[in-house]
Amino acid sequence: xxxxxxxxxxxxxxxxxxxxxxxxxxxxxxxxxxxxxxxxxxxxxxxxxxxxxxxxxxxxxxxxxxxxxxxxxxxxxxxxxxxxxxxxxxxxxxxxxxxxxxxxxxxxxxxxxxxxxxxxxxxxxxxxxxxxxxxxxxxxxxxxxxxxxxxxxxxxxxxxxxxxxxxxxxxxxxxxxxxxxxxxxxxxxxxxxxxxxxxxxxxxxxxxxxxxxxxxxxxxxxxxxxxxxxxxxxxxxxxxxxxxxxxxxxxxxxxxxxxxxxxxxxxxxxxxxxxxxxxxxxxxxxxxxxxxxxxxxxxxxxxxxxxxxxxxxxxxxxxxxxxxxxxxxxxxxxxxxxxxxxxxxxxxxxxxxxxxxxxxxxxxxxxxxxxx
Amino acid sequence: xxxxxxxxxxxxxxxxxxxxxxxxxxxxxxxxxxxxxxxxxxxxxxxxxxxxxxxxxxxxxxxxxxxxxxxxxxxxxxxxxxxxxxxxxxxxxxxxxxxxxxxxxxxxxxxxxxxxxxxxxxxxxxxxxxxxxxxxxxxxxxxxxxxxxxxxxxxxxxxxxxxxxxxxxxxxxxxxxxxxxxxxxxxxxxxxxxxxxxxxxxxxxxxxxxxxxxxxxxxxxxxxxxxxxxxxxxxxxxxxxxxxxxxxxxxxxxxxxxxxxxxxxxxxxxxxxxxxxxxxxxxxxxxxxxxxxxxxxxxxxxxxxxxxxxxxxxxx
Numbered sequence: 075x076x077x078x079x080x081x082x083x084x085x086x087x088x089x090x091x092x093x094x095x096x097x098x099x100x101x102x103x104x105x106x107x108x109x110x111x112x113x114x115x116x117x118x119x120x121x122x123x124x125x126x127x128x129x130x131x132x133x134x135x136x137x138x139x140x141x142x143x144x145x146x147x148x149x150x151x152x153x154x155x156x157x158x159x160x161x162x163x164x165x166x167x168x169x170x171x172x173x174x175x176x177x178x179x180x181x182x183x184x185x186x187x188x189x190x191x192x193x194x195x196x197x198x199x200x201x202x203x204x205x206x207x208x209x210x211x212x213x214x215x216x217x218x219x220x221x222x223x224x225x226x227x228x229x230x231x232x233x234x235x236x237x238x239x240x241x242x243x244x245x246x247x248x249x250x251x252x253x254x255x256x257x258x259x260x261x262x263x264x265x266x267x268x269x270x271x272x273x274x275x276x277x278x279x280x281x282x283x284x285x286x287x288x289x290x291x292x293x294x295x296x297x298x299x300x301x302x303x304x305x306x307x308x309x310x311x312x313x314x315x316x317x318x319x320x321x322x323x324x325x326x327x328x329x330x331x332x333x334x335x336x337x338x339x340x341x342x343x344x345x346x347x348x349x350x351x352x353x354x355x356x357x358x359x360x361x362x363x364x365x366x367x368x369x370x371x372x373x374x375x376x377x378x379x380x381x382x383x384x385x386x387x388x389x390x391x392x393x394x395x396x397x398x399x400x401x402x403x404x405x406x407x408x409x410x411x412x413x414x415x416x417x418x419x420x421x422x423x424x425x426x427x428x429x430x431x432x433x434x435x436x437x438x439x440x441x442x443x444x445x446x
Numbered sequence: 447x448x449x450x451x452x453x454x455x456x457x458x459x460x461x462x463x464x465x466x467x468x469x470x471x472x473x474x475x476x477x478x479x480x481x482x483x484x485x486x487x488x489x490x491x492x493x494x495x496x497x498x499x500x501x502x503x504x505x506x507x508x509x510x511x512x513x514x515x516x517x518x519x520x521x522x523x524x525x526x527x528x529x530x531x532x533x534x535x536x537x538x539x540x541x542x543x544x545x546x547x548x549x550x551x552x553x554x555x556x557x558x559x560x561x562x563x564x565x566x567x568x569x570x571x572x573x574x575x576x577x578x579x580x581x582x583x584x585x586x587x588x589x590x591x592x593x594x595x596x597x598x599x600x601x602x603x604x605x606x607x608x609x610x611x612x613x614x615x616x617x618x619x620x621x622x623x624x625x626x627x628x629x630x631x632x633x634x635x636x637x638x639x640x641x642x643x644x645x646x647x648x649x650x651x652x653x654x655x656x657x658x659x660x661x662x663x664x665x666x667x668x669x670x671x672x673x674x675x676x677x678x679x680x681x682x683x684x685x686x687x688x689x690x691x692x693x694x695x696x697x698x699x700x701x702x703x704x705x706x707x708x709x710x711x712x713x714x715x716x717x718x719x720x721x722x723x724x725x726x727x728x729x730x731x732x733x734x735x736x737x738x739x740x741x742x743x744x745x746x747x748x749x750x751x752x753x754x755x756x757x758x759x760x761x762x
Contacts, residue, residue: 206738215548400554402554403552407550420757
């Protein structure tokens, strides 16, 4: 098969997959009586109309990048982390609890400590699933989904009970939220008048560090080896079980950090529904970015745009915000399907045979003469 | 309230609670016996619950008004079957990895149900739902009558589906083909069984059953629809298949165990025992994790080709 054929093949597969995802979105939009073209127009152009909305894209991209980096580490190590949502909540709880506890401390100690607390809390929550998989062979997809529900209940319990802002109890409104965390623990705002905060720089730095970890360290090599071929890795001396746990610690840590960054950079207190689906969107971002930091950063920006745009369509076109879940689901299905065609030599062979029969590609004899 | 009363209440509440889990898990069992595990079950249930809810919500008068619940169940089964077909297209024809594809299906189906619900219905609205139909005679047996024979008709049908699926799996040619495809697809292929066709059939059947399980939630149990009505039951159903060792009877035992835990949790809340509500809600999810950890050995009894896409052209 010629190089041109392969390129054309890949382009066709990707175009069909993208077309299928857009078609699914269009179908649902038509079903609920929205104007698909206008809606997609708002999604993709609305957020870019003014500076504030444009910075909002990046505000969303920060947690998405962090979560997706962790998910990329876990997927590459052969363990599917669906539990980012719960790990984010743990990160929020850990960082805000510490910030409130040590409220008198100076910022240069408090801020790193809070970020670390968030990452540790998330890592601990992710580590449970890793341990269960390594020790008891518990399917990590099921356990992380269950841990999401458990974390959700724990989160509301703490915000309604032990961590609730005393002011909420005094005024009697009883909104489940924590006290405002001290200013010393806030992440700086990068652009005045917007919510863009220095977590962006942290996310970019961690993207680079993730690349270093996975492709330039022994630990990363071992984890990728365990993910690529369990038996072969074990035969080569990799302790596969341990690398699964380490991968989940990293994945949970990144998600926890995302939660911490959201609290310290955007909301400044633990409130309900901070995460609003970053855990699941992060899976889509990681897959869309090819499980590679260099792909994840732009993918996070793209999905940040999608999230901000989806909020706008709710106002402009009356499309419920759940619509974003539909698109995310369709995109996941399209990506995993397309991947199998891109990486499957048998499928390529089949396609080549098909085209030869149509007389569109050269005969095997002709391409054989060409030589390697 | 005496302890005896409380146990009776828990058991007679637990039996109807188990039905949604039971139907979805029996369906998931067909998927897994054919070698495909469908983690989108939760989304399919959500879709089923929503579609079933639409029938009594919109059809309030006219000639079919008395049969709206039946129409609802039919819609849910059809919607579930369609989603099963979509999942088959992705995992059988396109051979995508099943775990992540299942999460995609879950987001897609749950998202469509939630979006359409907001658009067509808006807020929480109740429907009449399916009424209780005590079995004449049997329901008057002391104790047992109330536990087993004083429910809505879907409960009886769901429990009849247990021996029916066992028969289908173990006593029919189709069941044999299904298990062959899930155990050794290449051998089945060599014997002239079409692996994709059997897997498609299993996924459509499993999807329809998950849809009906969802419909049970909205029409019989909660008698309303909400985004979070299913609340992870689809994932619990997948776990129950492991717990029940891929046998319909084992799955029934697991479904009963879980719903008893849930009924217990509710009776704690109603009984006024001081215990944070959130921890009571957590209980079933914690139980799933414990059960999965303890059922580790049974993993070896599972279908040998579970989770592996089959490509007849791959040379091994």
